[in-house]
Amino acid sequence: MLKKALLFILLFCLFFVSQGVEPTKAESNFIRIAVKEGFDGKVKSGRGFPVQVTVENSGADFNGDILFNFATNYNSSGAKLLSIDVPKGSKKTYSLSIPALSEDYSQNSQLKQSIFLYKGSWKDDHEQDFIGDKILKPKYIDLDKRTMGFFSEDSDRLKELKVMALTNQIEPIVLTSEMVPEDELGLDSLDYILIDEFAISKLKKPQQQAILNWIQNGGKLIAGAEPNAAGSYGSLYQVLPMKPDKEAAADTKFFQVTPALPAFQQIPVFIGQVEKGADIAVKSGDLPMVIHKGYGAGEIWQTAFSLGDEPLSSSKEYGQWFATSPMLSNTSKSQLQNGGQNPFDMLFNEFAEINEYFSSTQFSVGQISLFLFIYLLLLAPFLYFLLKRLDKREYAWWIIIGAAVLSSVGIFAIGAKDRIAKPQMNQTGIYKAENDQLTGLEAVTFLSNTGGDYEVGFSKGKFYGVPGSTAMAVSDGKRYAVLENGRKTSSVTFPNVEYWATRTYFGHASKQSAGQFDIKLTYENKKLTGTIINQFPYDFEEVFIWSGSNKFKLGALKRGESLTVNETFQQDYLAGPYSTGNSYQVPSSQQEVDKFKRERMEYGAIEYLYNNSQSENQPILYGYTKDSVIEADIKGKNESKKGLSLIYQTIALDTKFSGPFTIKDDMLRTHINTIHGGFFNDSSENRREMELDEGEYDYVMELPNQLPKMRHEFKDLEITWQGANITCSLLNHSNGTFLPLTNSHTTIKEHLDEFISKDGVITIKLIKTGQGDPHVRMPALSIKGEISQ
Template sequence: MAGCYRKCAFFLIFIFVFSLIGMPVQAAENEIKITTKTGFDGKVKTGRGFPVQVTIENNGKDFKGDLLVNFYPTYNSTGSKVLHIDVPKGSTKTFNVSLQGLSEENQYNNQNVQSLFLYEGSWKNGKEVGFRGSKNLSPRYTDPERKTLGLLSENPDRLKELKSLPSDAMIDTIVMDESILPEDRLGLDLIDYLVIDEYPFSSLKPAQQEAILEWVKNGGILIAGGAPDAVQAYGSLIHDLPMEPVNEAEANLTGLKSAIKPGKELEKVPVFYGKTKADSEIVYKSGDIPIVAKRISGSGEIWQTAFSAGAQPIASWKGYGDWLAFLLSQSHVSTNVTSQGFINPYEQYYMDFAEVNSYFPSSHFSLGQIFLMLLAYVVLIAPALYFALKKWDRREQAWWIIPSFALLCSAAIFGIGAKDRIASPQVSQIGVFKAEGGQLQGIKAVSLLSNTSGDYGFAFPRGEFSGIPESSYNSPKHFSVFESGRKEDIVTFPNVEYWATRTLYGPATKKEAGEFVMDLKFAGSKLTGTIENRFPYDFENVYVWSGSKQIKLGKLDKGGSLKVHETLGQNYLSGPLTPGYGHQMPSTAQDIPKMKKSKLEYGAVEFLYNKSRLRNIPIVYGFTKDPVVNADLTGQSEKSTSVSLIYQAAEIEMEMSGPFSLKEEELSADLVAIKGEVFEVPRGGREASIDVGQYEYILHVPSQLNKDSTRFEEISVTLIPGNAVFSLINAETGESIKLTDKTTKFTDKPGRFITKDGLIKIKLEKTGQNDPFVRMPSVTIKGVAGK
């Protein structure tokens, strides 16, 4: 009986002690509650940045610590963003963070896999604690091939006709909440268009205003509505608008294009207008009043309407959404539709750019060298040792001398081969950048080769690099960790193994970076003039690239000038053609530097030039050993190598005379969906797989053949039979001429079909759902330069 009492007593003590051990964790879980809002209205896009709003409610003691929020932009990339939180007892605080992206294909895209981790103190050495609420994000993925229009208004109900655009416009609309507006450009990445109307832009935080402006400069399309107090409402943005809205009047807007034509209700619409800036373009006028104007800002555009987007009577016009969809189709938005359909941009960056950066050269012996060393040991060294020991009468010592000598040779071979990896960690950086408006935009990759195990951290200037890590980690607690400070962003790779590689890659930006100042002339196939380097970088070589020709001009140091006198063997200049480097990988250490430069040239055209609005314009580019956006390995001294490519659209005075003929392949092409969906566009853009709908096939005439100095004599259009109807658009009147013959030649004022920007637009109406394949018309142009 006494033994039974003792057992019961021990059992009760065990339960009591166990309960005491579990109390702190249980207490933490009861004290802190975390809720999240993912994306805008819960929506995200594969491979695109988005904001997350985190609300922390603390019902216990004061809490200071770190919250890790995991993200996974591709199937093989994972990372964590750090939120440093300080939540006093009894309070509730809200934090905003921008993540690089999520992917439905990632193994961690599972509601049962935890993606939020809370630490008391630092995430590096603090204690993980539990919390109430969801342990992961709950995104709703939207079709990445559809565009997204954000509406920012104090009264979004006024924009009801814009909340649901025509389904065939392939544009989704979301209402944006000021509380989740990010304070960095990355969080706006999933938005393609942004309408701001009847909204006090100046009341936003300065960081939010700057984020929107940076988003525009990196390719966003901003539409600003008219307002009676526009100067006060738009604040600092007013200086970037294409028009000064200082006058008020009534305008007739019955000329707006839509499937539902405007009625008499739009004959008198209140508008606010004024003088347009010199670098702006008036898109639509009513009499002498500019109604719609646009202005290029970096790689993006700012559109401005003289009328308020939500004001009556236009807000209730049933054709309003159709008109806006048509207007948006006229803007330039880059696409990630390729010959394989949509591809996650980060996956494309890695396959065709960043992967080569993870190859590090090292000292090694070839098979022939190893054979010679083995032969020397067997034939020379071993017999020599034998005779030496025999001479000294020390043959009994051979049992340890010969193995020791062999061990010494092996150690020497190992040391020679591994000396670079033992001494210090190695860092390799590559980047490709487009220079525009004094700013650099591009793609960068940073790779690490460790020399010991442990944690490795990189520091970048704040806001200049939005990379993601290539990784294959099995545990969400071992992801690379991203922290943002006041002056720099830090990325930490935890628990890196010996002689292991880690790679970061993604978009990079540099403000106030400089430019090439060009004074170039092209005449009689000769290019002459000067190029001045106002970048803070030395270029080991500078080139001019036209078509498939890359002309090496020579070295150009910062602040220096280069004289140009080259024969190009071309009658006119055109944009660079994509080099065919594909997925090549280096086979020897000597191939690595060459392959990196090849990948940079490939990336310059495929990732930047082909997605910019400056098409069929030659470029000037150079290679520099400066990393441009620098990555510093924190707390360690590394061996670093770097190569970057910077290009800029060439400003060349054209002196061309005599007849010319442009073939189909000499006109770069774009396919823009007005109503419908583009499935695939093989390289070159001469054919496509598309859904039933309406499209614009746009051809770019070489910029040097501008309408002021060229007389166009003939435009010939040849059709390939298929299930599509094509019409050539008159650039002067906007009217279209249906193409019915196999070949149609326009000799009566053919210049009327070419815009002042050198564009030829062909309307494409796709019919028949059985076969999505369409072959684009073949267009040739004849004319005389120097009219």
């Protein structure tokens, strides 16, 4: 009887305990989730994109979190958080932006689920089952293509521009109001936004602000004319470079791209006062037709004519003209693209990885030898004679052991004191200053002092990063980092961090109303004179001028202070910075860490920012500051911080020079445009060698921007190239034809102005043949001429 009673009590207890434990995953499927990724289902690998999420609840009231796993490459994984509150029997639509997605990751056949639903907070791990879409699986746009989003009241109005886009390596995307996200990260997959008589004012205020922020961070807006621009453009109207207030008729000769004149002689235009600082890029007589201005790191192009009205919209010449117009010269958006590669593939190794080295107490070989000397040669004989004299030699066994233990504990405490007391945080940033805004890259790394969850918050700017490390394997995103973006601040939570472990978060960052260098410099007869005023809220421990491959140190410059410059240089002119490569060495000391960090910051500033911008071939002023552009802190921790940021600004020099000049390769700014084919990372430290697929490429070189503005005469152009797998031809800018370079060393002495554009651009077409060897050496140039006053 007693045994039966005990068995009954045991079964009752087991039943009671089982009822008190909530299952890991709820059994009911009363939540349905549907997602729409990107723009009409299209995104670009490694670029941010919007996601529309529709949640339908057929059960009880529900509030909780949805995590969207993503991976930017094989070594970077995370999850984006969306909090939802869906009452019983209702359906709600939410939007969020994913920072990036790798094509290889999302098309992995082993990936069964990347969307996870949690009841309450995801931190409580009460996963809820649901029905509907359980994986993000967008279509991917070719990375070699640019992307253009079209806003129009009727997309058929832009049929010629769509044809133009498709034939010029541009992916046309028709945008609707529902596609526009409420933060600029979701627009990251777009290079251009074109607006044709579309009521931007009807978009939500956050959507309009997202477009403005997207431009400021490097996007390019093309705004067409319409009768009521002030009422239609909404928040964008205030930033347009021209405020139209009257209508006129303009001659259409400026559209002429063939010997035949356009079929129509005039078109209606809307014109007004062009604001100060804006440029008139195209005119018809005295009327401005295309106006341009910089806005933050991006650009705004405004036309005086409607982009989709007849008869212009059905003209074949219109699309041809648009393709060659300055609006599409190249994209200014700094997307870290390198030959069609995912922008995050190399970014960690070349920029963020050095941020994971933390300073610590280290013992030199001499110090360790001294410890051994004291322990073996002093302590043992001293104890022997002392204890023998006291007749206490039996104490030696515990004194020697105790001394060893105390020494070990002391060495450990000295070496680990920084890691035990508090977590440490490193911040590294590289930024371009333009139009009172900083745009660039930031990396934040912390070294934990205990295990557990670490939440890092960011403020004083926009920071759209991704978690990453070379040691990270892509699997469950929430294991590594969960991202949450608020209106004013953002945060990333790293769960279950181990003792003395590092976590890194890196990516695009920007800050508005950040200040600038007020630069007033003159360059005359190899002498640079003038003043520089620091209008940033940062103290610079060092500032430099970088021209070509040469860097010139000017000294420290605190906030609000000025620096007088009186330096003599060797060059007749100053050009844009030229990077000589990156160091992949492993530092062996703290001094080497500091040295390599600065080398990689300088390399990154040129390769990822300067070379991806619309800046002319101009020298730069840059400086190092220990002040942080993006403020970061660990919630609930009193971390030890160490920061270093590089901020640069281009220098528009007033140059006075006369006499002969010679321009070598390191004074040219270069980039390569893919007509068809593909290219990989440059394979040498001097950027004069590439690895190219079989195909066609335009190798573009720009002279220092001061030369085209001066009275000059080019006298000699030497071009040297080599390689059995390529053929080269030189563009004649006057007629658009290419001159074959039949000899590997060609010298041109006549009609050089036909081969060097009025803006100082030289273009060589490369035809790469043969799949066997991708290695190609770029053509080398030497230009001689004379400047007259």
